[in-house]
Amino acid sequence: MSTMRVLVLALVLAASSPALAVRPGEQLPDEAQEARARRLSAELRCLVCQNQSIDDSDASLAVDLRRLVRERILAGDNDQAIRTFLVARYGEFVLLKPRFSLQTLVLWGLPGVALVLGAGAAFRLFRRRRAVAEAGGVDEPDMPATLSTAEQEELDRLLAGKPRG
Amino acid sequence: MIVELGHFVLVLALVVALFQASVPVWGALRRDDVLVRLAPRAAVLQFLLVAASFAALTYAYLGSDFSVLNVFQNSHSLKPAIYKWSGVWGNHEGSMLLWVLILALFGAAVALFSRNLPADILGVTLAVQAMIASAFLAFLLFASNPFIRIPQAPFEGQGLNPVLQDPGLAIHPPLLYLGYVGFSIVFSFAAAALILGRVDAAFARMVRPWTLAAWIALTLGIAMGSYWAYYELGWGGYWFWDPVENASLMPWMTGTALLHCAIVMEKREALKTWTILLAIITFSLSLLGTFLVRSGVLTSVHAFAVDPERGLFILVILIAFIGGSFALFAARARAMEGGGLFAPVSREGALVFNNLFLSVAALAVFIGTLYPLLLEALNGAKISVGAPFFNLTAVPLMIPLFVVIPIGQKLAWKRGDLLGALQRLWWIAAAVLCAVAAGAFALGGGPVLALAGIALGLYLVLGALDDIVERSARSGFSHVFARLSGIPRAVFAMAIAHAGVGVMVIGIAATAFEQEKIVSMQPGETIRLGAFNLTLNGLTTEAGPNYASVGARFSLRNETGVIADLTPAKRTYVGRQMPTSEVARYRYGFSEVYLAMGETSEGNRVDLRAYDKPFVLLIWLGPVLMALGGLLSLSDRRLRVGAPKRAARSPQPQPAA
Numbered sequence: 001m002s003t004m005r006v007l008v009l010a011l012v013l014a015a016s017s018p019a020l021a022v023r024p025g026e027q028l029p030d031e032a033q034e035a036r037a038r039r040l041s042a043e044l045r046c047l048v049c050q051n052q053s054i055d056d057s058d059a060s061l062a063v064d065l066r067r068l069v070r071e072r073i074l075a076g077d078n079d080q081a082i083r084t085f086l087v088a089r090y091g092e093f094v095l096l097k098p099r100f101s102l103q104t105l106v107l108w109g110l111p112g113v114a115l116v117l118g119a120g121a122a123f124r125l126f127r128r129r130r131a132v133a134e135a136g137g138v139d140e141p142d143m144p145a146t147l148s149t150a151e152q153e154e155l156d157r158l159l160a161g162k163p164r165g
Numbered sequence: 166m167i168v169e170l171g172h173f174v175l176v177l178a179l180v181v182a183l184f185q186a187s188v189p190v191w192g193a194l195r196r197d198d199v200l201v202r203l204a205p206r207a208a209v210l211q212f213l214l215v216a217a218s219f220a221a222l223t224y225a226y227l228g229s230d231f232s233v234l235n236v237f238q239n240s241h242s243l244k245p246a247i248y249k250w251s252g253v254w255g256n257h258e259g260s261m262l263l264w265v266l267i268l269a270l271f272g273a274a275v276a277l278f279s280r281n282l283p284a285d286i287l288g289v290t291l292a293v294q295a296m297i298a299s300a301f302l303a304f305l306l307f308a309s310n311p312f313i314r315i316p317q318a319p320f321e322g323q324g325l326n327p328v329l330q331d332p333g334l335a336i337h338p339p340l341l342y343l344g345y346v347g348f349s350i351v352f353s354f355a356a357a358a359l360i361l362g363r364v365d366a367a368f369a370r371m372v373r374p375w376t377l378a379a380w381i382a383l384t385l386g387i388a389m390g391s392y393w394a395y396y397e398l399g400w401g402g403y404w405f406w407d408p409v410e411n412a413s414l415m416p417w418m419t420g421t422a423l424l425h426c427a428i429v430m431e432k433r434e435a436l437k438t439w440t441i442l443l444a445i446i447t448f449s450l451s452l453l454g455t456f457l458v459r460s461g462v463l464t465s466v467h468a469f470a471v472d473p474e475r476g477l478f479i480l481v482i483l484i485a486f487i488g489g490s491f492a493l494f495a496a497r498a499r500a501m502e503g504g505g506l507f508a509p510v511s512r513e514g515a516l517v518f519n520n521l522f523l524s525v526a527a528l529a530v531f532i533g534t535l536y537p538l539l540l541e542a543l544n545g546a547k548i549s550v551g552a553p554f555f556n557l558t559a560v561p562l563m564i565p566l567f568v569v570i571p572i573g574q575k576l577a578w579k580r581g582d583l584l585g586a587l588q589r590l591w592w593i594a595a596a597v598l599c600a601v602a603a604g605a606f607a608l609g610g611g612p613v614l615a616l617a618g619i620a621l622g623l624y625l626v627l628g629a630l631d632d633i634v635e636r637s638a639r640s641g642f643s644h645v646f647a648r649l650s651g652i653p654r655a656v657f658a659m660a661i662a663h664a665g666v667g668v669m670v671i672g673i674a675a676t677a678f679e680q681e682k683i684v685s686m687q688p689g690e691t692i693r694l695g696a697f698n699l700t701l702n703g704l705t706t707e708a709g710p711n712y713a714s715v716g717a718r719f720s721l722r723n724e725t726g727v728i729a730d731l732t733p734a735k736r737t738y739v740g741r742q743m744p745t746s747e748v749a750r751y752r753y754g755f756s757e758v759y760l761a762m763g764e765t766s767e768g769n770r771v772d773l774r775a776y777d778k779p780f781v782l783l784i785w786l787g788p789v790l791m792a793l794g795g796l797l798s799l800s801d802r803r804l805r806v807g808a809p810k811r812a813a814r815s816p817q818p819q820p821a822a
Contacts, residue, residue: 092548110528118521
């Protein structure tokens with residue numbers, strides 16, 4: 001039993017750990033600098049992972065990148081300089097928030113354009129409807145203007161307060 | 166033998182689906198009622214066949230029949246029984262079979278519960294549903310067959326991915342698929358209405374219960390998945406804007422828009438074109454999600470190109486259905502103009518606003534998810550679009566929508582009184598702002614955006630509830646209870662669902678107040694976490710049925726003493742090298758203490774990531790409330806087609822409202 005336990009423990013300890021992205025030893029002593037590193041890390045992609053930022057990932061590459069970011073911060077680089085540095089090394093792929101460029105014009109532009117076009121379409125909808133209403137002078141174009149005989153009888157009956165029968 | 170039977174009935178199901186997809190349409194065009202009326206029977210038969218096939222695969226999993234390739238690849242004899250069940254859909258082939266099962270389920274449900282629909286509409290709707298089913302049954306049989314045998318059966322299976330061995334994930338896919346695939350029936354109704362040229366208020370009324378049912382399941386499915394990610398992945402995040410998540414969020418957004426604009430179509434016969442279009446778009450996005458998740462295209466365009474069979478198959482299905490329905494829509498769109506008139510400031514106007522923002526937000530998610538794929542396919546450039554993009558586009562689009570919800574609830578149909586609505590809401594807004602400002606002052610400040618978020622959430626909750634208060638106390642307080650019971654269920658449903666949005670917003674905003682500690686501790690050491698003290702007592706090992714784990718024992722103390730023993734752990738599963746993390750959580754109110762264990766090193770030192778997460782559970786309570794509102798609305802009999810009316814209403818005359 002006890003050999004089994006030792007084996008189990010050895011097995012578990014041998015395997016590398018998930019769950020902990022930023023490890024205690026990686027943190028910068030200065031709180032403001034560390035917060036900056038975390039904020040920046042959340043915008044950088046772990047290149048070998050599927051859609052994980054280096055802040056979330058346990059891959060060894062993510063560990064290296066986190067160290068690199070902190071090194072640059074200690075070296076006094078500003079955020080923009082660090083991003084430029086990483087893009088020069090790893091390409092645009094490393095940025096989870098793509099930079100605005102000709103290549104990403106549609107990406108960044110489309111939601112705004114769609115909002116304007118959609119609002120325009122809604123505005124036209126109201127205008128056209130009002131125009132129809134003013135020209136036709138009817139409130140409910142689908143409804144026939146007068147009641148049918150059966151409807152009139154039903155209405156009279158209801159107004160007189162008689163029960164159905 | 167059972168496995169071969171399962172395979173065989175799946176082929177039969179395809180034959181029935183092909184019959185169901187063609188004969189009723191032929192019958193409807195020739196006005197032959199006998200042929201049309203075959204559709205409901207075929208739908209039920211098709212469901213029974215697919216269900217039998219699904220049962221056969223389940224049987225193979227429960228009996229650990231490793232001569233079946235699919236079982237060998239995804240199961241293990243030591244796995245607990247619940248994961249043998251859930252293992253059925255924890256892999257590509259099985260999940261596609263579940264997909265088809267739910268497709269057939271919705272067809273059969275419509276066949277059984279909508280008998281009072283006009284025969285031709287019912288027939289053609291079920292035929293369109295069967296066209297989708299035929300395509301996916303063919304996909305299963307030719308490209309993803311779960312029943313393939315291995316000539317030399319191995320002794321042991323390869324095991325299910327340990328991350329998937331969790332009760333949450335056992336029920337997450339069925340719920341998600343109920344929603345995802347449930348929108349297929351709405352799509353089929355829309356196609357039938359277009360084919361038969363009968364797009365009217367009755368259509369909105371017919372699809373309402375099915376849209377709601379699918380929407381409820383999708384809401385719960387997404388919330389469940391998010392909650393699972395929160396406690397399973399080990400860093401306490403709840404939404405990652407991962408393409409797989411986005412694939413389910415897009416149909417949810419357009420489905421929510423559909424739910425709202427179908428109300429306008431039902432009550433006012435307006436926005437018909439848009440409602441039909443949304444029905445088509447919503448299911449198209451479900452199909453797109455299936456393609457994204459199931460083709461491997463997300464890993465990389467290149468991975469897709471290496472083994473393109475499955476991906477291409479789904480892509481062809483996708484193009485056929487989306488292209489076909491849009492062509493049909495374009496051909497018939499002109500025939501459905503008109504409808505009731507309304508002013509911009511009205512209930513309808515507010516719902517148009519809802520649709521505008523939800524649709525544009527869905528488009529932002531769509532472009533963000535697909536842009537990297539499109540760009541790489543176009544010129545080989547590799548870019549990433551992640552959380553920061555969506556937080557800058559889709560999230561801000563939600564804010565005006567949330568602000569307008571309580572206002573829209575107060576506006577009348579046709580022409581609303583904006584001033585009247587705002588007058589009441591001013592009080593709520595002012596009260597909320599004062600409360601939040603006082604709270605912030607007491608806490609000594611806080612991030613401005615988070616405070617604004619909490620204020621927005623409170624305003625949503627109070628605004629939603631105020632609707633009920635106002636209706637029940639409209640003319641004095643003497644008849645409150647009589648009035649309360651007179652309020653239709655749908656109004657309560659709306660209030661609860663909208664309050665749910667507010668509850669979720671509060672939960673999300675409160676994450677800004679969470680506390681995180683990343684530390685390396687040794688036994689006996691104590692750290693401060695929020696209002697608690699956390700002490701490491703030592704390490705412990707445990708051997709589970711199919712895993713071995715090492716845990717760290719912590720005591721959580723407040724000023725009165727120990728309130729909880731928490732043991733976060735790392736598990737290593739038999740047959741898999743990668744360990745998984747088991748977090749430990751302590752719940753107080755809607756808040757949680759959350760511990761995730763990392764490396765252990767010399768001298769029993771433990772790396773720990775510890776969080777105090779105030780009000781974090783509200784993030785998932787909100788969607789549960791939304792779903793509850795949906796259920797309540799579904800139970801409102803007034804809103805069903807042909808629901809028997811009560812014989813006599815209350816005898817005494819009702820006071821005029």
